[in-house]
Amino acid sequence: MGSNDLPLTQHLNSEYRWGFTTDIEQEVVPAGLNEDVIRLISAKKQEPEFMLEWRLNAYRHWLTLEEPKWASVHYPPIDYQAIHYYAAPKQAKRPKSLDEVDPKLLATYEKLGIPLAERAALAGVAVDAVFDSVSVATTFKDRLEKLGIIFCSFSEAVRKHPDLVRQYLGSVVPYTDNYFAALNSAVFSDGSFVYVPKGVRCPMELSTYFRINARNTGQFERTLIIADEGAYVSYLEGCTAPSRDENQLHAAVVELIALKDAHIKYSTVQNWYPGDAEGRGGIYNFVTKRGECRGERSRISWTQVETGSAITWKYPSCILRGDDSVGEFYSVALTNNRQQADTGTKMIHIGRRTRSTIVAKGISAGRGRNAYRGLVRILDKAEGARNHTQCDSLLMGPNCAAHTFPYIEVKNPTAQVEHEATTSRVSEDQLFYLRSRGLTEEDAVNMIVNGFCKAVFRELPMEFAVEAQKLLSVSLEGAVG
Amino acid sequence: MLEIRDLHVSIGDKPILKGISLTILPGEVHAIMGPNGSGKSTLAQVLAGREGYTVTAGAVTWQGQDLLAMAPEERAWAGLFLGFQYPLEIPGVANVQLLKEAVNSQRRRKGLPELDAFDFLERVKASLKLLEMDEAMLYRGVNEGFSGGEKKRNEILQMLMLEPRLAILDETDSGLDIDALKIVARGVNALRGPERAILLVTHYQRLLEHITPDHVHVLADGRIVASGGRELALELEAKGYGWLTAEAGQEARP
Ligand SMILES: Nc1ncnc2c1ncn2[C@@H]1O[C@H](COP(=O)(O)OP(=O)(O)OP(=O)(O)O)[C@@H](O)[C@H]1O
Ligand SMILES: [Mg+2]
Numbered sequence: 001m002g003s004n005d006l007p008l009t010q011h012l013n014s015e016y017r018w019g020f021t022t023d024i025e026q027e028v029v030p031a032g033l034n035e036d037v038i039r040l041i042s043a044k045k046q047e048p049e050f051m052l053e054w055r056l057n058a059y060r061h062w063l064t065l066e067e068p069k070w071a072s073v074h075y076p077p078i079d080y081q082a083i084h085y086y087a088a089p090k091q092a093k094r095p096k097s098l099d100e101v102d103p104k105l106l107a108t109y110e111k112l113g114i115p116l117a118e119r120a121a122l123a124g125v126a127v128d129a130v131f132d133s134v135s136v137a138t139t140f141k142d143r144l145e146k147l148g149i150i151f152c153s154f155s156e157a158v159r160k161h162p163d164l165v166r167q168y169l170g171s172v173v174p175y176t177d178n179y180f181a182a183l184n185s186a187v188f189s190d191g192s193f194v195y196v197p198k199g200v201r202c203p204m205e206l207s208t209y210f211r212i213n214a215r216n217t218g219q220f221e222r223t224l225i226i227a228d229e230g231a232y233v234s235y236l237e238g239c240t241a242p243s244r245d246e247n248q249l250h251a252a253v254v255e256l257i258a259l260k261d262a263h264i265k266y267s268t269v270q271n272w273y274p275g276d277a278e279g280r281g282g283i284y285n286f287v288t289k290r291g292e293c294r295g296e297r298s299r300i301s302w303t304q305v306e307t308g309s310a311i312t313w314k315y316p317s318c319i320l321r322g323d324d325s326v327g328e329f330y331s332v333a334l335t336n337n338r339q340q341a342d343t344g345t346k347m348i349h350i351g352r353r354t355r356s357t358i359v360a361k362g363i364s365a366g367r368g369r370n371a372y373r374g375l376v377r378i379l380d381k382a383e384g385a386r387n388h389t390q391c392d393s394l395l396m397g398p399n400c401a402a403h404t405f406p407y408i409e410v411k412n413p414t415a416q417v418e419h420e421a422t423t424s425r426v427s428e429d430q431l432f433y434l435r436s437r438g439l440t441e442e443d444a445v446n447m448i449v450n451g452f453c454k455a456v457f458r459e460l461p462m463e464f465a466v467e468a469q470k471l472l473s474v475s476l477e478g479a480v481g
Numbered sequence: 482m483l484e485i486r487d488l489h490v491s492i493g494d495k496p497i498l499k500g501i502s503l504t505i506l507p508g509e510v511h512a513i514m515g516p517n518g519s520g521k522s523t524l525a526q527v528l529a530g531r532e533g534y535t536v537t538a539g540a541v542t543w544q545g546q547d548l549l550a551m552a553p554e555e556r557a558w559a560g561l562f563l564g565f566q567y568p569l570e571i572p573g574v575a576n577v578q579l580l581k582e583a584v585n586s587q588r589r590r591k592g593l594p595e596l597d598a599f600d601f602l603e604r605v606k607a608s609l610k611l612l613e614m615d616e617a618m619l620y621r622g623v624n625e626g627f628s629g630g631e632k633k634r635n636e637i638l639q640m641l642m643l644e645p646r647l648a649i650l651d652e653t654d655s656g657l658d659i660d661a662l663k664i665v666a667r668g669v670n671a672l673r674g675p676e677r678a679i680l681l682v683t684h685y686q687r688l689l690e691h692i693t694p695d696h697v698h699v700l701a702d703g704r705i706v707a708s709g710g711r712e713l714a715l716e717l718e719a720k721g722y723g724w725l726t727a728e729a730g731q732e733a734r735p
Contacts, residue, residue, distance in 0.1 A: 428532065433569040436529045437583040437639065438557035438590075447582065451573030451622065 032081045035059065038186055041086050045155045048162050058175035058185030065179045074340065075284065075311055083249060085187040085220070144202070149233075150195040151206050154222050157193035164195055168226055172255040172292045172319070180251040181288045184220045188253065191221035196231035196262075205461055207236040223254040227262035229295065234265040234461060252287045260295025260322065267460055268316075269468055271308040282310025282339070289316035290346075293325030293354075301328040302345065303459045305468040310339060315373065317346035320354035320385075327356040330456040334472060335368025335400070344374035344405075349385040349415070358389040359455050364400035365476060373405040376419075380411040391421040394452050396445075396476075424452075446473040482507050482678060483528075483548075483647055488539035490520075490527050497523045499703035500539070505647065508675045512689055512714065513682045515700035516722050521682045522566050524700070525651045529563035530556050544646075557583075558590040560646030564636040564653045566682075571623035576635065579623050580605060580642050587643060608641040612668050629656035637668040648672060649680045654688040666691030686714040699725050 030037075038059055042052040067078070144151050150161060158165050175185035192208040208223065227233050258264045266289075273282050285308075291300035302316035318327030329345035347356035362370040376387045393402035404421050426448050434444035450457070450469055457465045483505040490498040497520045505511055513521055527534050528541065530553035541548040543559060551559065571579065585595040596604070609616060612634055624632050633653050640648050650669065654662055669679060669692050681692065689697075689711065697713040698705050699722065706725045707713060717725075 427569075430569050430571060432529075432531050432553060433565065434571070434579070435553035436557055436563050437579065437643070438554050438586040439582060440554050440586070441552075443582065443586065447574055447579070448571060451571055454573035 031084050033059075033083070033085055033187065037085055041187060041189065044086065045158065047155075047158050050162070050166055051158055054170070054175070055186050055188075058182050059187075061176055062179070062182035062186055065182055067179050078249060078284070080183075086189055144204075147200050147203070148197040149200060149202055150193065152193055154188070154191040154193050154224065157224070161193070161195070164226065165193070165224070168224055168255070168257055169222075170255075172257060172290050173253050173288050178288060180286045181253050184222060184251050184253045184288070188220045188222040191223045191252070192225075192235075193223070194225040194233060194235060196227045196233045198228045199230040200228075201231070202233040205234050205236055207238070209238050219250045219252070221252045223252070224257075225255070225264055225266070226257045227259065227264045227298075229259045230261040231259075232263045232265075235267070236461065237266070237268045238271070238467075249284045249286070252289075254287070254289040254316075256289075256291030256300055258291065258293050258295070258298035258300050258325075261297050262295065263299040263301075264291060265301045266291070266303070266316070268302075268304040268306070270304065270306045270312070273308060273310075283308065284310060285312045285314065287314040289314060290319065291317070291327070292319040293322050293327065293351075295322040295325070296351075297324045297326075298322050299326040299328070301330070301459065303328075303330040303456065304332070304343075305453075305456070305460070305472070306331070306333040306341060306343060307472060312339075312341040312343055315344050315346055315375075317348070318356065319348045319350065320356065320382075321350045322354075323351040324353045324355075325351055326354070328459075329356075329358045329360070330459045331360045332363070332453045332456045332468070332472070333361070333370055333372075334363040334476070335365070335370045336476060337366040337368065339366075340369045342371040342373055344372045346375040346377070347387060349376075349378045349382040349387070352381065352383040352385070354382055354385045356387045358387070358391070360389075360391045361453050361456055362391075362393045362402050363396070363449060363452070363472075363476075364393065364402050365396040366400060368400045369403075370401065371403040371405060373407075375407040376409070376417055378410045378412050378415040378417065382412050383414050385412060385415040387415075387417045389417075389419045390455070391419070392452065393421075393423040394449065395423065395425045442473070445476060449473075449476060482544050483680075484542045485528075486540050486542075488524075488527070488541060489537040490523060491535045491537050492523075492533065493535075496537070497534075497703055498527070501700075501703075501705055503698065503705065505678045505680065507646075507678055508673075509696065510673065510679045510681065510692060510694045512694040512697045513680065513700055514684065514686075514697065514714065514717055519700045520703045521700055522651055525563055525566075525649045525680075525682055528556075528649055529553060529561065554586070557643070557645075558587055562640050562643055562645035562648045564633075564640060564648065564650040566651040566655070568624050568627075568632040568636055570625050570627075572625050574623050575620050576623050577605065577619040580619075580639060583639065584642050605638075605642065608638055608668075611641070611671060612638055613664050614638060630658060630661050633657055634661065634665060634668075637665050640672065641668055644672070646676065647678045647680065649682070651682045652684065653681075654683050654685060662688065663691060686718045689714050701725060 035056060038055050039052065042055055141151060150157065170185065173181050175182045194206055196202050225233065225235060256264050256266060270285065293300055300318050304316060306312050312333065316329060320327050327347050331343065333341045333343050335341050344360060345358055347358065349356065356376065358374055360372045360374065362372055364370040370393065372391050374389060376389065378385045389406065391404050391406065395402060402423060406419050408417055408419065410417055426445060430448055431441060431444045434447060435441060439447065449472055457468060460468055485501055485503040488498055488501040489496065501524060515521055523534065528548070530551065536549055543561065546559070548556065581601055584601065588595055605619065614634055618635065624635060627635060633656060636653060653665060657665060666688065673679065681688065681694065694711060697709055697711065699707040699717065701722060
């Protein structure tokens with residue numbers, strides 16, 4: 001490779017840039033899981049009785065389940081008794097405003113490029129930051145409150161808006177749904193809650209930033225977003241974690257509810273620690289995300305850029321119940337080194353003339369394994385339902401793998417379902433072409449990858465799209481060479 | 482400015498170029514002609530830095546530097562440009578994006594400020610006009626679904642934007658209709674100047690009616706078997722390559 005052999009080999013060893021830890025006093029519940037731990041979590045959060053009941057029911061159900069093994073991912077057994085189910089920065093009392101938040105925490109988020117101070121949020125993004133198990137700050141709350149929008153930590157919602165929580169929690173992802181959803185329902189610590197009232201268009205992006213800091217803890221956040229009739233909200237989620245040798249479990253549940261004519265746009269940039277080049281450490285990202293289009297003409301759009309985690313296992317899905325409702329899934333999943341991803345979506349068409357679009361882009365480099373798994377189910381009443389699926393894989397180097405598992409079930413003969421899939425490689429010729437125009441090899445790779453992801457990136461809010469491009473280029477450093 | 486001395490190149494064990502020597506001075510236009518498979522593209526690609534070729538002997542100096550030691554992008558920064566015989570498609574990357582990135586990466590290396598969006602667009606539009614290309618081509622994926630002729634014209638657009646010191650154009654005239662040929666020639670002529678040189682690889686003397694070469698070389702079986710002026714191209718058109726390759730064959734015998 002001539003004269004730039006050297007810098008490339010150096011890039012190969014480039015490190016995860018968000019891998020630092022914050023040295024802060026933590027309150028950690030002893031490792032292990034039993035009913036007492038759940039009671040303790042619930043008590044710490046001063047939850048109403050119904051919440052504790054729900055958790056315990058979920059726990060009892062979880063005990064009857066077995067860990068699923070069907071995904072195309074490989075990992076050693078998880079010892080659920082070795083995990084700490086609750087970790088929180090020690091603070092004398094709950095901070096009422098940003099001024100009361102521990103400066104060390106604020107500095108952490110500053111370092112991550114998430115300034116929590118409201119002035120810095122000029123970009124028009126309201127941020128809820130979750131540090132291990134608890135939400136540390138929510139910005140812009142007052143401005144949102146004037147519009148009747150509730151945007152707060154999940155714990156706060158449980159205390160202040162118990163009726164809304166009770167009405168919607170588990171209505172899309174019941175705790176009986178799957179192994180990790182049951183576990184999450186039992187022990188979830190915090191997360192975000194959003195309610196946008198009838199006819200209100202949320203004027204800014206709402207954003208949650210998740211950070212795992214403590215060792216041997218699991219993060220089990222719970223997010224619930226409700227867009228009432230005719231409402232609109234765009235929600236962003238970002239995540240990082242310190243570099244550690246052991247694996248950490250992240251089992252979140254996200255539920256979206258879009259009522260009649262409402263639109264929820266949910267974007268994720270997931271950059272959990274992926275482990276090192278040999279596959280040591282990294283986050284297990286086992287997440288259940290599902291949205292329900294409950295009313296006519298409602299719409300839910302999932303956009304995700306998944307570059308992190310040792311293992312990603314998630315299928316943001318849409319239940320299209322309302323007539324003429326629309327579900328969308330745009331995904332970029334990148335696996336490098338020894339990362340594994342099994343991700344995709346489910347589109348369940350129940351209502352008439354429901355439409356769904358799936359655009360999934362998988363990029364595999366190093367020894368990465370990338371699987372797209374998607375289900376399109378058209379039920380018998382879904383007259384005139386339509387789906388279009390586009391599923392593309394881009395391979396870099398000889399040792400990576402990409403697989404596609406499309407499942408299609410059509411019970412209504414008027415439905416139209418289209419599936420297209422392609423697999424391509426970054427070719428030497430393309431690289432040479434771009435380099436001969438003066439791009440470095442890395443810039444050339446990035447350009448090709450960005451071109452490949454364009455159909456997804458254009459669905460992301462502007463600043464996020466820029467962020468996502470940067471993230472991809474960092475994650476791919478040294479992938480070709 | 483470019484000096485090729487006794488260049489031998491193989492692909493695997495197979496020798497393709499068998500001792501090429503060629504000197505190109507600023508301001509000159511050279512044309513290389515020759516039968517299919519004689520090694521013209523190989524020469525062009527080796528000069529631009531494509532991997533996969535082994536230089537078994539010889540040297541190439543570019544403005545006093547060892548060209549063969551440079552990475553492809555370094556050659557581009559030093560003012561070399563290759564118009565590809567088969568331009569590549571880069572799906573999803575807008576043509577304008579590549580142009581901008583290419584221009585600015587070269588400017589950065591020269592310590593010049595990046596062109597702002599306004600200056601850049603102004604320059605692109607002038608080039609588009611010269612090449613009679615539709616502005617819409619800027620926003621399509623690089624060569625994505627372009628016709629053969631459009632791809633070639635797009636190469637010339639890139640060349641005009643990059644203003645190379647030496648442009649190597651590998652069969653840029655192939656697949657062009659008569660009007661397009663004139664337009665492309667106009668683009669190439671716009672680049673000509675006392676500081677710049679052009680190396681044209683072509684099968685047809687038709688192109689040379691529009692771009693008058695100072696030197697014409699015939700490449701056959703990896704060797705330059707004849708060099709001459711403009712009239713050599715006409716002679717080739719009339720007689721074909723047979724008489725030259727036969728001679729080359731004789732020369733090769735001890
Ligand atoms: N990867 C390769 N492996 C083996 N032989 C190759 C390879 N690439 C090129 N060649 C051979 O090298 C020789 C020279 O090819 P080259 O493309 O340089 O010819 P050319 O003069 O440009 O021909 P044309 O006029 O058809 O474009 C041909 O015999 C070709 O088959
Ligand atoms: Mg050729």
